[in-house]
Amino acid sequence: xxxxxxxxxxDFGREEFSWQLPxxxxxxxxxxxxxxVGYVLVNLLGPVQNxxxxxxxxxxxxxxxxxxxxxxxxxxxxxxxxxxxxxxMEAVFIGVLCHFDRGLESPFRFYYFLSLLTxxxxxxxxxxxxxxxxHATSFGTLALSHGVDTSEELTALVMxxxxxxxxxxxxxxxxxxxxxxxxxxxxLNTELQNNQAxxxxxxxxxxxxxQESQALLVQQEKxxxxxLLAAGIAHEVGNxxxxxxxxxxxxxxxxxxxxxxxxLGLIDEQLRRIQRTLHELVDFSRPATNDxxxxxxxxxxxxxxxxxxxxxxxxxxxxxxSYADGLSRVEIVRDRILQVFLxxxxxxxxxxxxxxxxxxxxxxxDDVLRIAVCDDGVGIDPDYRARLFQPYFTTxxxxxxxxxxxxxxxxxxxxxxxELTGTxxxxxxxxxxxxxxxxxxSEERTTATTSAHDG
Ligand code: ADP
Numbered sequence: 184x185x186x187x188x189x190x191x192x193x194d195f196g197r198e199e200f201s202w203q204l205p206x207x208x209x210x211x212x213x214x215x216x217x218x219x220v221g222y223v224l225v226n227l228l229g230p231v232q233n234x235x236x237x238x239x240x241x242x243x244x245x246x247x248x249x250x251x252x253x254x255x256x257x258x259x260x261x262x263x264x265x266x267x268x269x270x271x272m273e274a275v276f277i278g279v280l281c282h283f284d285r286g287l288e289s290p291f292r293f294y295y296f297l298s299l300l301t302x303x304x305x306x307x308x309x310x311x312x313x314x315x316x317x318h319a320t321s322f323g324t325l326a327l328s329h330g331v332d333t334s335e336e337l338t339a340l341v342m343x344x345x346x347x348x349x350x351x352x353x354x355x356x357x358x359x360x361x362x363x364x365x366x367x368x369x370x371l372n373t374e375l376q377n378n379q380a381x382x383x384x385x386x387x388x389x390x391x392x393x394q395e396s397q398a399l400l401v402q403q404e405k406x407x408x409x410x411l412l413a414a415g416i417a418h419e420v421g422n423x424x425x426x427x428x429x430x431x432x433x434x435x436x437x438x439x440x441x442x443x444x445x446x447l448g449l450i451d452e453q454l455r456r457i458q459r460t461l462h463e464l465v466d467f468s469r470p471a472t473n474d475x476x477x478x479x480x481x482x483x484x485x486x487x488x489x490x491x492x493x494x495x496x497x498x499x500x501x502x503x504x505s506y507a508d509g510l511s512r513v514e515i516v517r518d519r520i521l522q523v524f525l526x527x528x529x530x531x532x533x534x535x536x537x538x539x540x541x542x543x544x545x546x547x548x549d550d551v552l553r554i555a556v557c558d559d560g561v562g563i564d565p566d567y568r569a570r571l572f573q574p575y576f577t578t579x580x581x582x583x584x585x586x587x588x589x590x591x592x593x594x595x596x597x598x599x600x601x602e603l604t605g606t607x608x609x610x611x612x613x614x615x616x617x618x619x620x621x622x623x624x625s626e627e628r629t630t631a632t633t634s635a636h637d638g
Pocket of ligand 1: 526530531534558560561562563571576577578579581582583584585586587588611
């Protein structure tokens with residue numbers, strides 16, 4: 184049965200339910216045991232007279248015990264709101280049983296003790312003491328109706344009442360002790376569970392922090408390794424290239440026919456192109472600085488596009504830039520923000536097929552610049568969307584899953600952010616926001632310079 188707000192509280196001020204149901208289980212067992220003993224007494228061992236009446240009264244008791252059992256099986260307590268009524272019924276029930284049996288001498292008088300015990304288990308001590316008064320009255324009435332003629336009978340009456348009081352006191356004291364211990368244990372258990380939950384939360388938080396800083400470190404190490412490699416290649420390739428270039432130029436200064444001059448000119452042009460590429464490679468892979476500078480975001484975007492053109496998947500794709508005029512400048516660590524845009528552009532290229540288009544829009548609203556990188560690629564599966572910015576989440580065979588995670592870190596350090604602002608089977612848009620450094624322009628830029636960079 185679900186515990187609800189209406190669950191009553193015991194005299195310890197706690198929800199009774201956890202105690203009440205097991206207590207009810209014990210009570211029911213005591214009742215059935217008493218009834219079985221009663222039937223045996225009446226039908227097998229007891230006096231022959233009043234057997235019918237006694238069986239009838241016991242059966243009434245059995246009906247009550249049955250109702251109690253059914254309620255208990257349904258997770259409820261029969262007549263739980265009327266404990267004194269139950270005590271009264273039991274006082275009358277036992278008194279009548281004794282009356283039809285052997286009066287003060289009847290073995291059914293021991294039922295008073297069992298009744299007091301079950302009452303102490305189920306209810307507050309005050310109820311048990313009132314029940315004691317009801318039982319003492321019941322037994323007193325029985326004595327009066329049967330007459331107390333001898334001093335032995337008077338002693339038996341007094342002793343019975345004293346024993347009832349004794350059982351009342353002993354059972355309430357015992358149950359109070361048990362309840363106190365059980366509530367203390369339950370308090371300790373709750374505290375333990377809370378502590379455990381808190382500990383698990385802390386471990387999860389620390390693990391996440393550790394994973395994130397490890398991811399950032401991995402990314403930095405990769406970049407440093409890439410820088411070293413690129414610088415090495417540029418050096419190894421650059422030197423012979425410079426030598427070839429000067430040889431070509433020397434040859435071109437000689438007396439040669441037009442055809443040779445033209446071809447040597449073409450070779451020189453291609454050599455210069457390779458040198459330019461090498462320059463750009465070295466430029467990009469030089470150790471990043473952490474210097475904050477005031478930059479034009481369009482210049483950073485153009486630089487990212489310039490590097491992205493070397494990416495093998497650029498082929499056959501068009502990049503369209505739509506830059507708003509008069510955008511505020513931004514105060515950023517230039518190299519790091521460049522890394523953000525480069526990552527977004529490369530991701531967009533990975534997502535688009537041959538003939539795909541990538542669009543970059545810039546705009547400004549109040550003092551926030553927004554840069555949207557949109558592609559008409561495959562989109563992002565709904566199941567993956569929540570995990571995009573987690574470290575190591577990748578769907579690519581050769582991906583690291585660090586790109587978007589690092590992007591968000593970099594942007595948040597600069598007071599900006601990145602969001603997935605749209606994705607469907609026909610494309611994806613990531614929007615970067617950055618705080619403007621200059622005074623905010625009066626309204627959002629609507630005019631834009633658009634240009635296409637074909638692959
Ligand atoms: P990586 O590129 O190494 O996989 P990222 O963190 O940059 O790491 O990207 C994580 C994942 O997000 C990618 O593997 C990809 O599934 C998805 N993703 C990122 N950008 C796009 C995009 N423009 N279109 C579709 N999926 C994307």
